[in-house]
Amino acid sequence: MEPSNLSSFLNTKFFETDVLKENVEKTQYDNVKRKTKLYLDSIKKKFLQDTSSSKKTPAINKSLFIQKNALFIHKKSNTPQISRNITTSKWSNTIDTIIFAIFETPNTLSNKIGSCIVNFNTGELIFSEMIDTSIFIRILHKIQVYEPTFIVTPSSSSSPYYSKLITILKNNIPECTKMKHIPNKTFSSEKGFELIKEHTIEKEKFDSLYEEIHEKKYALAAVSGAMWFIMNNFDQKISNSTFAFRYFRIRFENPEDTMLIDSQTIRTLELVENKNEKTGLSLFSFLNSTCTPMGKRLLRNNILQPLTHQKNIMLRLESAFELAKKRDILTDTTKELKTFEDLDKLFSKLLFSNKIRNILSSETLLGITDLVNTYINEDCIWANNSYELQKQKCYAVKSGSNGLLKVSREVYRNILNEILEDIKMLSTKYHHNIAHGYETKRGFFLKIKKPVNSKIIDLPSIFINKSNKKSYIECSTINLLKANARLHEAFNEVLLISEQIIDDLFDKIKNKNISSLFMLAEAIAMLDMLCCFASNTIKYKYCKPVFADFLYVKKSRHPILENHISPFISNDILSIKGSSNFHIITGCNASGKSVYLKQIALLSIMAQIGCLIPATSGTLPIFKKLHARICNDSMEINKSNFAFEMKEIIYYLENISCDSLLIIDELCRGSDINQGLALALSIVEYMLNINST
Numbered sequence: 001m002e003p004s005n006l007s008s009f010l011n012t013k014f015f016e017t018d019v020l021k022e023n024v025e026k027t028q029y030d031n032v033k034r035k036t037k038l039y040l041d042s043i044k045k046k047f048l049q050d051t052s053s054s055k056k057t058p059a060i061n062k063s064l065f066i067q068k069n070a071l072f073i074h075k076k077s078n079t080p081q082i083s084r085n086i087t088t089s090k091w092s093n094t095i096d097t098i099i100f101a102i103f104e105t106p107n108t109l110s111n112k113i114g115s116c117i118v119n120f121n122t123g124e125l126i127f128s129e130m131i132d133t134s135i136f137i138r139i140l141h142k143i144q145v146y147e148p149t150f151i152v153t154p155s156s157s158s159s160p161y162y163s164k165l166i167t168i169l170k171n172n173i174p175e176c177t178k179m180k181h182i183p184n185k186t187f188s189s190e191k192g193f194e195l196i197k198e199h200t201i202e203k204e205k206f207d208s209l210y211e212e213i214h215e216k217k218y219a220l221a222a223v224s225g226a227m228w229f230i231m232n233n234f235d236q237k238i239s240n241s242t243f244a245f246r247y248f249r250i251r252f253e254n255p256e257d258t259m260l261i262d263s264q265t266i267r268t269l270e271l272v273e274n275k276n277e278k279t280g281l282s283l284f285s286f287l288n289s290t291c292t293p294m295g296k297r298l299l300r301n302n303i304l305q306p307l308t309h310q311k312n313i314m315l316r317l318e319s320a321f322e323l324a325k326k327r328d329i330l331t332d333t334t335k336e337l338k339t340f341e342d343l344d345k346l347f348s349k350l351l352f353s354n355k356i357r358n359i360l361s362s363e364t365l366l367g368i369t370d371l372v373n374t375y376i377n378e379d380c381i382w383a384n385n386s387y388e389l390q391k392q393k394c395y396a397v398k399s400g401s402n403g404l405l406k407v408s409r410e411v412y413r414n415i416l417n418e419i420l421e422d423i424k425m426l427s428t429k430y431h432h433n434i435a436h437g438y439e440t441k442r443g444f445f446l447k448i449k450k451p452v453n454s455k456i457i458d459l460p461s462i463f464i465n466k467s468n469k470k471s472y473i474e475c476s477t478i479n480l481l482k483a484n485a486r487l488h489e490a491f492n493e494v495l496l497i498s499e500q501i502i503d504d505l506f507d508k509i510k511n512k513n514i515s516s517l518f519m520l521a522e523a524i525a526m527l528d529m530l531c532c533f534a535s536n537t538i539k540y541k542y543c544k545p546v547f548a549d550f551l552y553v554k555k556s557r558h559p560i561l562e563n564h565i566s567p568f569i570s571n572d573i574l575s576i577k578g579s580s581n582f583h584i585i586t587g588c589n590a591s592g593k594s595v596y597l598k599q600i601a602l603l604s605i606m607a608q609i610g611c612l613i614p615a616t617s618g619t620l621p622i623f624k625k626l627h628a629r630i631c632n633d634s635m636e637i638n639k640s641n642f643a644f645e646m647k648e649i650i651y652y653l654e655n656i657s658c659d660s661l662l663i664i665d666e667l668c669r670g671s672d673i674n675q676g677l678a679l680a681l682s683i684v685e686y687m688l689n690i691n692s693t
């Protein structure tokens with residue numbers, strides 16, 4: 001779990017409570033109960049024994065998020081989005097696990113699939129139902145978007161032999177994703193329905209959700225499979241944490257609501273990852289100027305699944321456009337998003353979205369803010385340096401009437417002063433320039449500067465544990481080691497008491513309507529993404545597109561390359577259904593054909609995520625599917641063979657519809673010129689009949 005991630009933070013304490021008692025059979029319940037007891041016992045034991053401060057930090061990390069008027073938001077840069085590590089902490093009771101349950105009936109002809117993603121990072125449960133393509137492109141796309149740690153399928157998919165879906169999955173998922181097959185009977189739509197009803201955090205919205213989901217038997221079956229897997233997971237590390245969850249942010253994802261981009265296209269267009277260099281630019285890394293992990297995640301998910309509802313896209317576009325026009329608001333908003341010190345001030349300035357404003361002024365949130373302010377010191381901030389961080393952790397919680405906390409802090413302060421005095425004394429006594437450093441594990445250590453032009457320095461025997469660095473020697477003394485141990489103990493004592501106070505705070509917050517906190521997290525993520533779009537608009541001079549049933553973009557540029565090539569030549573793009581929805585682009589080598597093709601796809605994605613586009617004006621259709629086969633690497637031509645290309649084309653032809661955008665670079669290039677031309681013509685004819693773009 002990333003501590004800076006608001007969503008992760010919120011779910012940790014609030015979701016834990018009793019297990020899914022009513023909905024599991026007796027044996028399962030006993031099993032879970034036994035594990036809970038074991039876990040709590042181990043926590044208690046560890047709690048008393050553990051003197052390692054590094055293991056105790058998460059609690060106070062959380063407390064540090066709770067800043068004056070900032071609720072629980074906290075900044076941390078470059079947070080990896082989805083960590084695959086399985087980590088537990090006694091405070092979080094959660095892990096970075098993403099479970100992806102898939103329900104299929106392999107013996108039937110239809111490729112109907114139900115899926116359920118349970119994301120313990122964010123407390124989300126997202127389920128969906130779809131008719132997939134013959135090579136299960138939709139499900140692979142979902143796997144790419146959510147990057148699960150476990151894929152759970154019914155045993156009938158793997159026995160007596162692997163179904164087509166499982167075979168495709170096995171060849172396409174990363175090694176770190178584990179596949180698990182669980183009994184068929186655990187995939188029950190009735191059970192899935194009950195589980196959703198029980199575990200939704202937004203009970204009041206269940207009736208409206210009912211209409212949408214009650215007939216989605218495959219999706220509901222996947223929900224029940226996922227929950228069964230969570231409750232019956234015998235991997236101690238995982239079960240320790242996950243079963244403690246009780247509520248989720250439940251969402252039914254309709255595949256129709258997002259554009260389908262196949263995984264090959266995601267790679268080809270370098271949407272989230274650069275093909276050549278891991279750290280190279282992708283559309284995501286180029287556009288990303290978000291300040292929060294929630295905003296960053298939202299942006300990535302949106303690039304992989306752009307919207308298809310015009311109204312929603314327009315709302316975003318208008319908001320980003322409005323923000324870009326009101327630069328002072330944008331600057332202030334971004335500044336606030338970065339520091340998270342005064343959310344009230346921040347959101348009172350936002351006039352463009354009533355919804356966000358309503359969420360943020362909700363009385364529940366104000367109540368929670370008051371609570372937080374009662375417990376947490378207002379000037380407590382995050383620190384990157386470990387010594388500063390320890391100090392912040394030490395003084396994060398308001399001591400109030402807790403005499404014990406005051407005393408422990410006094411002890412801590414005294415030892416700290418003693419250490420600093422001691423170092424000063426050593427400096428004077430031994431006539432050396434002695435500075436000090438601090439590391440969480442080591443505590444304080446000495447840094448003795450080497451004389452200029454000398455690599456050797458003769459130190460008295462009082463200095464131990466010497467380690468030679470470039471310009472100084474790191475060492476310690478027996479006294480310092482002892483003082484470090486005492487300081488460590490005193491610090492742990494402060495933490496222990498602070499944690500109890502924070503527990504109390506959590507209990508009080510738990511009684512409030514916590515779904516508001518999730519709405520807050522989502523609102524901030526959206527705000528962050530819109531600010532990111534607005535800053536890009538200003539920085540790169542983007543324009544707001546409109547939507548119609550034809551494509552006409554004036555002076556369009558490639559969003560990334562225009563910043564690397566000077567001068568970049570802009571191009572107009574025109575495509576009208578029935579007359580010019582099919583284009584053949586020819587030109588000499590290196591004339592920019594591939595770049596132009598990519599540009600069309602990238603602009604469509606940008607427009608459909610609500611981001612303004614690099615052009616002077618733009619009208620675009622809303623595409624529901626995007627397939628691109630771009631060859632921008634000469635090596636690729638040699639590697640690929642005709643059969644492979646044809647397989648891809650067959651897939652495209654099977655899947656395109658009138659609202660698809662299809663981009664093919666060098667069609668039939670692997671074949672002889674006459675045969676290639678004949679094939680290309682028939683492919684083109686087929687596409688024209690379908691009326692795709």
Ligand SMILES: Nc1ncnc2c1ncn2[C@@H]1O[C@H](COP(=O)(O)OP(=O)(O)OP(=O)(O)O)[C@@H](O)[C@H]1O
Pocket residue numbers: 565567568569570587588589590591592593594595596632
């Ligand atoms: N609109 C543009 N303005 C300026 N430079 C461009 C533009 N488009 C492409 N280029 C430059 O031209 C180079 C070649 O572009 P691209 O690979 O798209 O050409 P191509 O026509 O597809 O080539 P080939 O026929 O060899 O596949 C790019 O690397 C880029 O540096």
